[in-house]
Amino acid sequence: MLGSSLDKDVRLKLLLWEDKDNPLVVLTNLQKDSVFDMSSQLCTNKIYPETLPVDDLAIPAYVDTSKLEANSQNFSFLTKFAKLEKELVKSKFGELLQYATILSEWIAECNKFLEEADSNLEMLTILKTDFIKVATKTNLLHEACEILLDEQSKCVQAVELINDQLVVFKECETVHQKINSPTFNVQSEHFSSTLYRIDECIDYLKAHEHFKESTAYLEKFQNYLVCCLRLLKNYVFNTFETVTHQVMKLDVEDNISENAFVLLYGKFRMKASKVKGYIEMIENRKGDRAEYLVLLNEVLNFYISVRSSLLIPSVSAAIKDMSEKHSKDLCYFIRSGCILLVHICEDEHNLFNDFFSCDTDLLNEMLESLCMLLYDALRPLIIHVIHMESLTEICSIFQDELVDNPGHTQNKFKSFKKICSQMLQDVQERLVYRTNIYIKNEILNYVPSSGDLAYPEKLDMIKAITEQNSKVVEDKDKFSSNQFVYADHALWYPTVKRSLTVLSKLHRSVDKSIFHGLSQEVLACCVHSLIFAKKSISTNKSNLDGELFFIKHLLILREQIIPFQLDNVVKETSIDFSKIKGAAVDLIKSRSNLFAFNNNNALLQFFFEGTPSFYETFFDCKKVVDDNLKKSCEDFIKIATSMLVGNLQEFMNKISIIKNKLSSGGLSLKTQPFASPENVKSIVTSAYRILKQDRLHILKLMSLYLSNSDTEYILFKPIKSNILQVYNEFGTFLKEYYTEEDMFLIAAPSIDQINILMNNKVEP
Numbered sequence: 001m002l003g004s005s006l007d008k009d010v011r012l013k014l015l016l017w018e019d020k021d022n023p024l025v026v027l028t029n030l031q032k033d034s035v036f037d038m039s040s041q042l043c044t045n046k047i048y049p050e051t052l053p054v055d056d057l058a059i060p061a062y063v064d065t066s067k068l069e070a071n072s073q074n075f076s077f078l079t080k081f082a083k084l085e086k087e088l089v090k091s092k093f094g095e096l097l098q099y100a101t102i103l104s105e106w107i108a109e110c111n112k113f114l115e116e117a118d119s120n121l122e123m124l125t126i127l128k129t130d131f132i133k134v135a136t137k138t139n140l141l142h143e144a145c146e147i148l149l150d151e152q153s154k155c156v157q158a159v160e161l162i163n164d165q166l167v168v169f170k171e172c173e174t175v176h177q178k179i180n181s182p183t184f185n186v187q188s189e190h191f192s193s194t195l196y197r198i199d200e201c202i203d204y205l206k207a208h209e210h211f212k213e214s215t216a217y218l219e220k221f222q223n224y225l226v227c228c229l230r231l232l233k234n235y236v237f238n239t240f241e242t243v244t245h246q247v248m249k250l251d252v253e254d255n256i257s258e259n260a261f262v263l264l265y266g267k268f269r270m271k272a273s274k275v276k277g278y279i280e281m282i283e284n285r286k287g288d289r290a291e292y293l294v295l296l297n298e299v300l301n302f303y304i305s306v307r308s309s310l311l312i313p314s315v316s317a318a319i320k321d322m323s324e325k326h327s328k329d330l331c332y333f334i335r336s337g338c339i340l341l342v343h344i345c346e347d348e349h350n351l352f353n354d355f356f357s358c359d360t361d362l363l364n365e366m367l368e369s370l371c372m373l374l375y376d377a378l379r380p381l382i383i384h385v386i387h388m389e390s391l392t393e394i395c396s397i398f399q400d401e402l403v404d405n406p407g408h409t410q411n412k413f414k415s416f417k418k419i420c421s422q423m424l425q426d427v428q429e430r431l432v433y434r435t436n437i438y439i440k441n442e443i444l445n446y447v448p449s450s451g452d453l454a455y456p457e458k459l460d461m462i463k464a465i466t467e468q469n470s471k472v473v474e475d476k477d478k479f480s481s482n483q484f485v486y487a488d489h490a491l492w493y494p495t496v497k498r499s500l501t502v503l504s505k506l507h508r509s510v511d512k513s514i515f516h517g518l519s520q521e522v523l524a525c526c527v528h529s530l531i532f533a534k535k536s537i538s539t540n541k542s543n544l545d546g547e548l549f550f551i552k553h554l555l556i557l558r559e560q561i562i563p564f565q566l567d568n569v570v571k572e573t574s575i576d577f578s579k580i581k582g583a584a585v586d587l588i589k590s591r592s593n594l595f596a597f598n599n600n601n602a603l604l605q606f607f608f609e610g611t612p613s614f615y616e617t618f619f620d621c622k623k624v625v626d627d628n629l630k631k632s633c634e635d636f637i638k639i640a641t642s643m644l645v646g647n648l649q650e651f652m653n654k655i656s657i658i659k660n661k662l663s664s665g666g667l668s669l670k671t672q673p674f675a676s677p678e679n680v681k682s683i684v685t686s687a688y689r690i691l692k693q694d695r696l697h698i699l700k701l702m703s704l705y706l707s708n709s710d711t712e713y714i715l716f717k718p719i720k721s722n723i724l725q726v727y728n729e730f731g732t733f734l735k736e737y738y739t740e741e742d743m744f745l746i747a748a749p750s751i752d753q754i755n756i757l758m759n760n761k762v763e764p
Contacts, residue, residue, distance in 0.1 A: 637719050
């Protein structure tokens with residue numbers, strides 16, 4: 001069956017090989033011509049078998065028979081060829097055809113399965129569509145449920161919120177019952193929690209002022225808060241009052257002792273543990289509520305007033321008792337009083353910290369008032385102190401032991417240090433005042449006695465005593481020098497010793513600026529007194545003694561003021577009102593031009609011309625001493641030089657005056673009587689003798705007054721230079737106007753001789 005169907009298919013495909021409308025193979029025109037020629041030959045020569053089966057030549061309905069008739073010969077050939085081909089295929093591919101038959105069957109089965117699968121897919125598609133519809137409806141149902149649940153939860157939350165908000169309003173009645181309870185007080189268990197709950201309710205109502213009844217309930221809770229705070233205030237105040245009465249019963253004022261002062265703090269510390277918690281509660285809430293801050297301030301004020309009422313009488317009595325016991329020892333009284341106040345400040349701060357955790361200025365003000373008690377007791381005594389030594393010692397106590405004490409740097413001693421600084425300023429002011437009086441009376445207006453001006457006798461006497469008492473040792477010069485320096489220190493002029501004493505006392509007792517101003521005044525007055533003494537000594541003894549006395553003490557001043565570091569320049573500002581008088585006179589004379597509208601307006605001229613002048617004067621303490629020392633050394637050198645050259649300097653001055661006149665008149669100098677060789681010889685001989693004698697005297701005085709070989713050498717060196725210059729000029733004069741015989745007759749000493757003489761016992 002399979003073979004017959006296959007033959008039919010082959011024949012049909014062959015018939016359609018050259019179909020015009022839908023050919024199986026498209027042939028070119030050349031190919032078509034060739035096929036046509038072959039077909040014509042076959043048709044003419046080929047004879048089809050007469051026994052050919054009709055079934056094999058069955059023609060499909062869709063095949064055009066006209067075409068088949070035209071190609072009948074071709075068709076017969078192809079039919080026979082297909083039959084032969086079929087037989088060949090059957091003989092060679094039988095097994096394959098069987099396998100193909102099986103595959104065809106399986107293909108049919110598979111097609112059947114595919115048809116069933118397609119049917120199932122259609123059913124699944126329908127099921128899917130139905131499922132989507134059901135799922136959509138289910139989701140809509142779930143969403144509706146969720147919306148309902150959300151609304152339910154919102155309703156529940158709203159109910160809870162309303163209940164929470166109603167709790168505050170319901171709490172009002174609970175708090176009212178607690179406060180009106182007869183057992184409700186500060187020490188009850190529910191007091192702190194009730195007060196805390198009231199604060200919470202007030203905060204809540206303030207945060208929700210838009211509630212309808214919030215204002216009314218807020219007023220109620222605020223009244224409850226005031227009531228609780230009143231109870232707390234009364235409790236704290238009653239505690240402080242009770243302790244105060246207990247302490248006052250001890251009559252502390254009549255028993256000023258350490259035990260009494262211990263009771264002032266012991267009784268309060270016993271109550272601190274009971275009150276501390278409530279005060280801490282007030283302090284912790286003072287920033288959140290103004291009522292707590294007001295209550296805290298009231299408690300602080302009451303505490304300070306209570307402590308003041310106890311301490312002020314006690315401290316006043318203690319200070320009064322100290323002043324009576326130590327009325328003759330002011331320094332001891334100051335130390336005792338300050339020690340008492342230091343202990344009180346420390347104890348008060350410790351006691352305050354037992355009750356309070358915050359800081360307040362009220363405590364410092366109270367302690368300051370306590371310290372003022374000592375200040376009020378000391379000020380009248382300090383005002384009547386006239387001795388500088390006592391004032392400087394008091395300054396040292398306040399400055400070194402109290403104000404600058406490292407142990408008093410804490411905040412608890414702030415009030416004490418403030419009052420001590422104020423007392424120190426008062427003492428310094430008194431010291432400056434007494435110093436000015438002392439400078440004026442004891443230095444500037446000092447009247448020296450005859451013993452003070454007994455120079456150089458005092459120096460000779462001390463030197464003789466020192467030489468007699470000195471022992472023979474190897475270093476005799478050093479030992480004698482040390483002894484003499486000690487004796488020389490004792491012979492300082494009184495104003496010098498007083499000035500240095502004043503400076504040494506003021507150096508650490510007053511401020512640096514004040515000290516520089518006072519030191520300027522002290523040194524100026526001291527130099528003035530030395531100038532007065534120098535003039536007296538110069539009148540009574542000699543100018544050399546006066547100048548050496550002045551140089552000696554100026555050197556002492558210069559050396560002794562080095563530790564005081566007086567290197568700064570003091571500036572003083574002064575106002576000159578001298579122009580105002582002249583301007584006022586001109587104003588009176590020009591009264592008619594008071595309101596003139598021109599340059600001659602008298603009122604404007606008065607303002608311009610009568611303006612006081614400001615002058616700034618700079619003073620250098622060391623410069624005062626240095627300038628006077630320099631001038632005195634120059635005067636001493638001048639006097640010593642004039643003394644050592646004798647009449648020789650006068651002779652040279654006379655020669656310089658008349659030699660020009662003689663040369664213009666044609667006269668010889670040596671023909672003059674005063675310039676004759678004999679007269680010149682007498683002058684030179686006298687001058688040289690004076691030089692040898694007075695040189696030793698001057699060196700002796702310098703050694704006696706100065707007692708320093710270096711200083712003596714420095715001071716004598718310009719004297720030597722001046723003398724050598726005079727003798728050098730004199731030698732030049734002799735060579736110019738005199739012959740060798742005259743020079744031999746005059747026998748003037750040479751420069752080398754003078755130099756050797758001046759260097760003898762002068763080199764350091």
